[in-house]
Amino acid sequence: xxxxxxxxxxxxxxxxxxxxxxxxxxxxxxxxxxxxxxxxxxxxxxxxxxxxxxxxxxxxxxxxxxxxxxxxxxxxxxxxxxxxxxxxxxxxxxxxxxxxxxxxxxxxxxxxxxxxxxxxxxxxxxxxxxxxxxxxxxxxxxxxxx
Numbered sequence: 001x002x003x004x005x006x007x008x009x010x011x012x013x014x015x016x017x018x019x020x021x022x023x024x025x026x027x028x029x030x031x032x033x034x035x036x037x038x039x040x041x042x043x044x045x046x047x048x049x050x051x052x053x054x055x056x057x058x059x060x061x062x063x064x065x066x067x068x069x070x071x072x073x074x075x076x077x078x079x080x081x082x083x084x085x086x087x088x089x090x091x092x093x094x095x096x097x098x099x100x101x102x103x104x105x106x107x108x109x110x111x112x113x114x115x116x117x118x119x120x121x122x123x124x125x126x127x128x129x130x131x132x133x134x135x136x137x138x139x140x141x142x143x144x145x146x
Contacts, residue, residue, distance in 0.1 A: 053096035057086030
C-alpha cells in the first residue's frame with residue numbers, strides 16, 4: 001500500500017526526520033556521494049535529510065542519469081546524477097568517529113568519465129541491483145555485503 005501525503009505533511013515529516021534520522025530506518029532512500037564535502041548525502045522525498053560517513057542499504061538499485069552523465073562528459077565537471085537507492089538499515093552520521101570496516105570485499109565503483117553504469121571494480125561487470133550494500137567513506141566507497 002502506498003500512502004500519499006500532502007505537501008504540508010511531507011514537509012512536517014522531513015522536519016521530524018532531520019531532528020531524528022533514526023526515523024529513516026526501514027524507509028526507502030536515495031544516496032549519493034558529495035564530492036565537495038566528502039560525505040554521503042541521504043535523501044528522502046527528494047530532500048537531503050542526513051549527511052553520513054556510513055550507510056547500509058538493502059534491496060538496492062544503482063541508478064545513473066543518462067543526461068547528467070553526458071553533461072559531465074561534455075562539460076568536464078561532475079554533477080549529481082548517480083544514486084544508490086534502497087531501504088535504509090543502518091548509518092553513522094557525519095562526522096562518524098567509529099566508521100565500520102566493510103563486511104564484504106566486492107567493491108562497486110562508478111566513474112562518469114569512463115563508465116556507463118556502476119561496475120564491480122575487479123571484473124568491470126555492470127551491476128544494477130544488489131541484496132545489500134555498505135557505503136563507507138573510505139578510498140573505495142561501496143561494498144557488496146556477502
